Amino acid sequence: MKKNYFSYLLILMVFVLGTMVSCTKEGPAGPAGADGTNGTNGSDGTDGVDGNVSCLVCHTAVNMDEIAATLDTHKHVMGSSWARGTSGSCGACHSSDGFIEFARSGERIAAAVSTPLTCVTCHDNHGSLEDGIDAPMRYLGPVESLAIEGAVYDHGGGNLCATCHQARRASTYYDSQTEPMTYDRTFTGDDIAVYQAHGAIGPNGTMELMNDTLFVTFDVPTTHVYTNSTHAGPHHGPQANIFAADIGTMTGSPFDRDHHTDCSSCHVATELAGAGHNFVPDIAHCNECHGDALNIGEEQEVIAARLEAIGAALESIGAIHIADDGVHPMYASLERAKWNAFWNYMCLIEDKSEGVHNFGYANQLLNSAETALGL
Numbered sequence: 001m002k003k004n005y006f007s008y009l010l011i012l013m014v015f016v017l018g019t020m021v022s023c024t025k026e027g028p029a030g031p032a033g034a035d036g037t038n039g040t041n042g043s044d045g046t047d048g049v050d051g052n053v054s055c056l057v058c059h060t061a062v063n064m065d066e067i068a069a070t071l072d073t074h075k076h077v078m079g080s081s082w083a084r085g086t087s088g089s090c091g092a093c094h095s096s097d098g099f100i101e102f103a104r105s106g107e108r109i110a111a112a113v114s115t116p117l118t119c120v121t122c123h124d125n126h127g128s129l130e131d132g133i134d135a136p137m138r139y140l141g142p143v144e145s146l147a148i149e150g151a152v153y154d155h156g157g158g159n160l161c162a163t164c165h166q167a168r169r170a171s172t173y174y175d176s177q178t179e180p181m182t183y184d185r186t187f188t189g190d191d192i193a194v195y196q197a198h199g200a201i202g203p204n205g206t207m208e209l210m211n212d213t214l215f216v217t218f219d220v221p222t223t224h225v226y227t228n229s230t231h232a233g234p235h236h237g238p239q240a241n242i243f244a245a246d247i248g249t250m251t252g253s254p255f256d257r258d259h260h261t262d263c264s265s266c267h268v269a270t271e272l273a274g275a276g277h278n279f280v281p282d283i284a285h286c287n288e289c290h291g292d293a294l295n296i297g298e299e300q301e302v303i304a305a306r307l308e309a310i311g312a313a314l315e316s317i318g319a320i321h322i323a324d325d326g327v328h329p330m331y332a333s334l335e336r337a338k339w340n341a342f343w344n345y346m347c348l349i350e351d352k353s354e355g356v357h358n359f360g361y362a363n364q365l366l367n368s369a370e371t372a373l374g375l
């Protein structure tokens with residue numbers, strides 16, 4: 001029974017406490033106080049970039065796809081030489097990975113797997129996304145010449161191109177002999193008829209056919225220069241050197257016109273479909289400035305005709321062999337002036353612009369070759 005009284009007491013106490021809590025309820029709000037003084041304004045933040053305007057100049061799917069489709073048809077992707085990048089002496093120019101490593105560290109490496117150019121070979125990440133956003137480029141620094149000791153090429157956006165599109169060898173690589181020499185070589189197959197007809201074997205050279213092999217001894221006195229390979233020449237893209245006028249057997253005046261010494265300013269016509277990623281110069285654009293004053297096509301035709309005549313003369317003295325797939329140097333011992341004509345011709349043939357890259361220098365090399373060959 002006692003237990004029950006205690007329970008009643010507990011219930012009573014909880015009831016009293018509950019009533020006390022509800023008795024401390026807040027009263028009605030008082031009248032509003034007077035306004036305080038305003039704080040000072042914070043400084044303005046930097047304006048953000050309007051993404052729709054500045055990014056979509058480039059980053060629309062249509063634009064980027066069109067650029068990719070254009071690039072995909074170019075030799076930078078389709079060419080056969082992209083298989084060559086697994087060798088250390090070719091990797092920096094003939095593989096994407098090799099080029100990226102060269103741009104990063106200056107090291108010329110062999111790529112483990114050699115692949116053609118992609119967007120990120122030539123383009124890097126944006127360094128920043130502030131105003132004035134350009135296509136981010138992988139390499140824009142000055143380019144040290146591989147062939148000409150101490151020479152440096154520095155033409156803005158063209159430096160990317162010049163890193164690869166430069167000579168690998170100068171004429172002095174071949175013309176460096178200080179003693180009279182002889183060299184023995186054998187020829188078989190189609191080569192036999194070619195060397196028997198035109199072989200340039202030097203003043204005391206000998207040639208003998210035994211069974212199906214032609215044995216040749218090239219005699220190379222110091223008045224002569226020996227071509228020691230059918231790949232002799234500056235290599236296939238000496239464009240940066242023609243600009244600098246440093247790759248022939250004599251130097252000349254550099255093409256020195258600020259507004260278009262940069263390869264990409266002529267070869268990457270960003271206003272056209274595919275943003276110029278077929279790397280074909282937009283001649284219509286050239287003509288807007290040049291008009292009738294400089295007929296580029298006409299100048300090229302004149303130079304092409306002179307190159308053809310020099311080529312025929314060089315073939316007749318056994319310096320080169322011209323086949324359907326192009327010009328092939330021959331093993332040869334040639335008098336220095338004639339060998340120089342061969343070299344200067346190869347520089348212009350490999351440049352592939354028919355003189356545009358430096359009309360002045362092209363004419364200088366052609367004149368000298370014509371004199372040496374009696375044309």
Ligand code: HEC
Pocket residue numbers: 049051054055056057058059119120123124125126127129133134135136
């Ligand atoms: C003038 C052309 C151009 C403009 C303008 C531009 N980009 Fe790019 N952007 C490129 C190119 C070229 C690449 C490299 C090609 C690729 O990665 O496909 C690239 C790459 C990128 C990448 C991948 C690489 C990286 O940097 O991380 C991002 C993200 C990017 N852009 C964002 C932007 C944004 C955001 C804007 C606007 C604020 C912008 N871009 C404006 C051309 C442009």
Ligand code: HEC
Pocket residue numbers: 075076078079080081082092093094095099117122160161162163164165263264267268279280352
């Ligand atoms: C990584 C080295 C590399 C870079 C960078 C590079 N190229 Fe090339 N380019 C090549 C090679 C190699 C070929 C030939 C590919 C083949 O046919 O196998 C080539 C081919 C070309 C051709 C076609 C030539 C022909 O015979 O039809 C043009 C034009 C050209 N490049 C221009 C440029 C321009 C302009 C730039 C800079 C915007 C540039 N290249 C950057 C290596 C490069």
Ligand code: HEC
Pocket residue numbers: 079080081084087089090091092093094146163164165166167168235236237238350351352
């Ligand atoms: C300094 C960069 C450079 C180096 C190093 C280099 N090449 Fe090239 N090579 C080029 C360029 C640029 C072209 C394309 C030139 C053009 O078409 O105007 C080319 C073109 C070629 C082509 C002709 C592609 C064609 O079908 O027309 C072959 C083959 C080739 N290179 C092989 C080699 C080999 C093999 C090596 C290494 C022993 C090598 N190259 C090293 C830059 C280089």
Ligand code: HEC
Pocket residue numbers: 058059064067068069071076117118119120121122123134135157160264268270271275277
């Ligand atoms: C051989 C080098 C090379 C390769 C490969 C290359 N680009 Fe470019 N790209 C350039 C050069 C050079 C420019 C011109 C830069 C300039 O003039 O400021 C350029 C410009 C651009 C621009 C800006 C165009 C404009 O209107 O200003 C875009 C976008 C672009 N590239 C996207 C790409 C994409 C996407 C790929 C791959 C599908 C690619 N590029 C591959 C060299 C290259």
Ligand code: HEC
Pocket residue numbers: 158161162165237239240243260261262263264265266267281296300351352353354356357
């Ligand atoms: C003044 C403008 C101009 C400049 C700068 C220029 N080129 Fe050219 N390039 C041309 C013209 C024009 C041709 C000839 C195209 C033709 O006849 O179809 C050409 C031809 C070429 C070719 C041969 C293309 C083919 O289809 O056979 C290559 C490769 C080349 N240039 C690369 C370069 C490189 C690399 C640079 C920078 C070192 C450069 N060019 C600078 C205008 C220029």
Ligand code: HEC
Pocket residue numbers: 257259260265266267281282283285286287288289290294296356357358359360
């Ligand atoms: C913005 C105007 C302009 C554009 C565009 C232009 N050029 Fe020029 N170019 C000039 C001027 C100015 C000269 C200097 C004329 C002189 O020295 O007689 C020049 C000089 C040259 C020369 C040297 C002529 C010589 O006798 O040595 C060549 C080659 C050339 N341009 C080719 C081209 C090609 C190819 C293109 C198009 C890819 C082009 N130019 C686009 C203005 C332009």
